[in-house]
Amino acid sequence: MGFELDIFQDEQLEADYIEWLTDVRSVDVQTHFGKLWEYYTNPMLETLVTRGGEYQLGRCYVQAQEYGLPVRITGLVHSANGGVFGARAVKDVQRKEVVIENDIAWRINAAVDFLFGKPISFVSRSPDGQKRVEIESILKAMFAANGAIGFFQDMAVLGSVYGFVDCFVRPGDEIIEHISSSSQTLSLEDVLQLAQTIVLELIEAPRALPVLEENDYKKVRYYVQHFYQKKNALSKKSSFFARLLSPSKRSSDSREVVAVTEITSAVAWQRYENGQLVAEGELPWGFLPVVHIQNIAQPYYYEGLSDVEPLVSLQDELNTRLSDRASRITFQSFKMYLGKGIEGFEDKPVSPGRMWYTDNPEATIEEFGGDAATPSEGLHIAEIREALDKASGVTPVVAGVLKDKLGNLTSAVALRLTLMGMLSKNERKRFTYSEGFKQICKMVLRILDTANIYKSCGADREVDIVFPSPLPENVMEKLKEAQIKKELGVPTEQVLRELGYESS
Numbered sequence: 491m492g493f494e495l496d497i498f499q500d501e502q503l504e505a506d507y508i509e510w511l512t513d514v515r516s517v518d519v520q521t522h523f524g525k526l527w528e529y530y531t532n533p534m535l536e537t538l539v540t541r542g543g544e545y546q547l548g549r550c551y552v553q554a555q556e557y558g559l560p561v562r563i564t565g566l567v568h569s570a571n572g573g574v575f576g577a578r579a580v581k582d583v584q585r586k587e588v589v590i591e592n593d594i595a596w597r598i599n600a601a602v603d604f605l606f607g608k609p610i611s612f613v614s615r616s617p618d619g620q621k622r623v624e625i626e627s628i629l630k631a632m633f634a635a636n637g638a639i640g641f642f643q644d645m646a647v648l649g650s651v652y653g654f655v656d657c658f659v660r661p662g663d664e665i666i667e668h669i670s671s672s673s674q675t676l677s678l679e680d681v682l683q684l685a686q687t688i689v690l691e692l693i694e695a696p697r698a699l700p701v702l703e704e705n706d707y708k709k710v711r712y713y714v715q716h717f718y719q720k721k722n723a724l725s726k727k728s729s730f731f732a733r734l735l736s737p738s739k740r741s742s743d744s745r746e747v748v749a750v751t752e753i754t755s756a757v758a759w760q761r762y763e764n765g766q767l768v769a770e771g772e773l774p775w776g777f778l779p780v781v782h783i784q785n786i787a788q789p790y791y792y793e794g795l796s797d798v799e800p801l802v803s804l805q806d807e808l809n810t811r812l813s814d815r816a817s818r819i820t821f822q823s824f825k826m827y828l829g830k831g832i833e834g835f836e837d838k839p840v841s842p843g844r845m846w847y848t849d850n851p852e853a854t855i856e857e858f859g860g861d862a863a864t865p866s867e868g869l870h871i872a873e874i875r876e877a878l879d880k881a882s883g884v885t886p887v888v889a890g891v892l893k894d895k896l897g898n899l900t901s902a903v904a905l906r907l908t909l910m911g912m913l914s915k916n917e918r919k920r921f922t923y924s925e926g927f928k929q930i931c932k933m934v935l936r937i938l939d940t941a942n943i944y945k946s947c948g949a950d951r952e953v954d955i956v957f958p959s960p961l962p963e964n965v966m967e968k969l970k971e972a973q974i975k976k977e978l979g980v981p982t983e984q985v986l987r988e989l990g991y992e993s994s
Contacts, residue, residue, distance in 0.1 A: 497758045497770055503701075503712065511699045512716045512751055520696040521571070523652050526798045527696075528554040528574045529805065530651045532592045535575050552577075553590045558806030563813045564588060587816035590809050593875070594801050597884040598650045601797065604916050605923070606642040608958040611987055612931065615952040624678060625950060628685045628938070629931055635686035645692055646923070649785035652695035653796035656713075657926070658754075659779040659933045661941070662687025668941040669774055681944045688934055693780075700782075700792060707792055713754045713780045721746040754778065775937055783926035786918055794922070800881045808874045815867060828856040883911040909961070916960065924955040956987060 493505040536551045556564050557574040565585035566577035612629045614622040633641065649655040664687050676684075697717035703709040725746040751762040756778045760770040773779070784794025829835035831853030832846050846855070879885045887909065931953045938944040972985045 492765075493753075493760075493762070494767055495753075495760075497760065497772070498712075498753075498755050499757070500755075507701075508714065508751075508753065511701075511714055516697075516699060516716045519699065521573070523695040525557070525574060526651050526796060526802075527694075528557070529802055530594055530598060530798050532590065532595065537575075549588075553588075555590050555592065555805065555809055556588060558802065559588065559810055559813060562586070563810065563817070587813055587820055589812040589816045591812055592805075593808060593878050594798055594805055597801070597878070597882045598647065598797055600884050601650060601882075601912070601915070601919075602643055602646040604912060604960045605646050605919055606639060607960060609639050610642065610927075610958070611956040612927070613954040613956055613987065614950070615954060616946075616950040618950070621946070621950055624681075624944075625935065625946070625953075627678070628681060628944065629934070629953070631682045632685040632688050632934055633690075635688075636690045641690065641692075645783070646919075648692060648694055649783060649794070649919075649923075650797040652785075653788070653794040653799070654695065654782065654784045654792070656693040656698055656700075657781045657783065657930060658691040658693055658713075659781070659930065659937070660689040660691055661937050662689070665937065665941045665943065668943055671942075674942075676943060681938070684943055685934070685938065688937070690930065695793075702792060707790060710778060710780065710782065711755065713778060715750070715752040715754075717750055719748050719750045721748060754780065775933075775940055777933070777936070779933055779937075781926050781929045781933065784922050786915070787922055797882060801878060804874060804878050804881060808871065808878070811867070811871050811874065815864075815871070818864075825857055828858065830854045830856070880911075883915040885909075885912070913960075920957055924957075927955050928953055 493508050495503050495505055495508070532554050534551045534553050552564075552566075552575065554574040556566070557568055557577075561567050561580055561583060563586045564577075565580055565583045567580050568574075568577045612626060612633075614625040614629075616622045616625055637644070645655050645657070662684070665684055668684070693715065697715045699714040699716055700710045701712035701714060703711055720743075723746045725744050748763045749765070751765075753760045753762075754773075756773065756776060758770065758772050761768055782792070785797065786795040788795050827840055829846070831850035832848045832855070835846065838844070838846070932951045935944070935946045935951045939946050968989065972989055975988075976982065976985050
């Protein structure tokens with residue numbers, strides 16, 4: 491059964507285009523963004539690759555980043571459409587020592603800690619002083635119900651990996667019921683409770699299929715999601731054949747999986763499961779309740795710049811050289827002996843104090859092997875790590891790793907110069923995420939206004955986002971600076987907020 495799009499009342503929205511998005515476009519999107527996520531998490535898959543009945547893996551698992559290693563190391567060949575774990579064994583190629591050092595994950599996590607390592611503040615710009623306090627309380631309660639700083643960190647992780655993150659604002663059923671009910675004045679406590687029912691759902695990139703305006707890529711006409719959802723029920727299909735499979739091929743997760751497609755516009759929404767329309771309804775808000783946030787702004791593209799994508803090739807090169815070094819050490823780190831003219835030499839172990847006796851005057855024992863210095867190898871690996879530092883803007887200093895003398899790091903100026911790249915990139919992200927948070931706050935306040943829960947106008951919905959400094963600070967210097975600002979006439983509320991205190 492095809493898509494029934496009459497509820498949207500839009501002749502330009504064609505069912506054939508939605509089918510192309512869910513059947514063709516979604517496959518490419520999931521493949522591309524899925525690889526970025528796999529390179530970030532580097533999951534481990536327990537498996538045994540056999541060739542001729544013999545196990546070829548020294549370890550009973552493979553990792554996602556082996557996707558970028560050459561065949562001569564892994565003994566596995568990958569296909570572009572097979573995914574990171576879709577590989578087959580290559581004949582006559584022995585698997586070597588495989589070393590994976592995930593330099594991507596710690597850089598992404600360090601950048602997230604820099605951006606949202608401390609709580610942020612939402613400051614209302616309403617001209618009414620009483621409303622400013624109330625709006626800040628409403629926003630604080632709403633974000634706290636959605637995870638507070640954990641929500642922001644999850645958002646930053648998705649944005650860093652995929653290049654963007656979308657936030658779907660879903661009001662609770664209690665708010666929707668208030669639209670049809672008679673208008674009544676609610677107390678602030680009731681408003682706070684209703685605000686906590688608003689769900690901020692983060693949409694991962696592989697399931698997002700936005701329909702943009704043809705003449706403006708910044709405007710989203712329809713927001714389509716296509717994904718597979720696991721149900722709390724066992725799948726009844728092919729259960730007989732599943733029992734016939736060997737234990738190594740039998741899936742441990744046999745839950746029922748449903749293909750879900752959601753279509754949302756500014757006026758209505760629909761939900762399909764396995765191609766069948768299961769629910770639909772109208773939206774009274776008058777806007778599309780989706781906020782799009784780019785990780786780093788990229789002109790003329792819906793997607794922003796990913797922090798993972800430019801590191802993939804460098805990560806592959808690093809893992810390749812580390813694996814080559816491990817393979818070399820395996821063969822050269824121990825000494826071997828070649829005995830000539832000594833009877834039974836091959837049956838006698840080599841150990842300290844052992845002596846051999848022979849009547850053959852031409853008998854010899856030759857020593858070979860042993861680890862040799864390879865300065866070019868170490869230099870090449872060091873240069874790869876420096877390239878990763880440049881491409882990501884995240885150096886080991888950010889993670890607290892100090893190897894060389896970096897000067898007087900107790901000086902705030904010296905510390906800022908050392909972390910200049912990280913701070914500059916952090917400021918770019920602050921701007922994009924701040925704009926997204928402002929849109930979320932406006933949507934929430936507008937929903938509460940439409941539902942007759944908390945009345946507000948356009949000026950009341952303006953909000954400023956205050957980020958604390960990610961660098962360690964001297965408390966006494968900060969207090970002296972606050973005192974000087976207060977003497978210059980800066981409002982006490984702003985001074986306390988910069989210090990991390992909430993004004994009463």
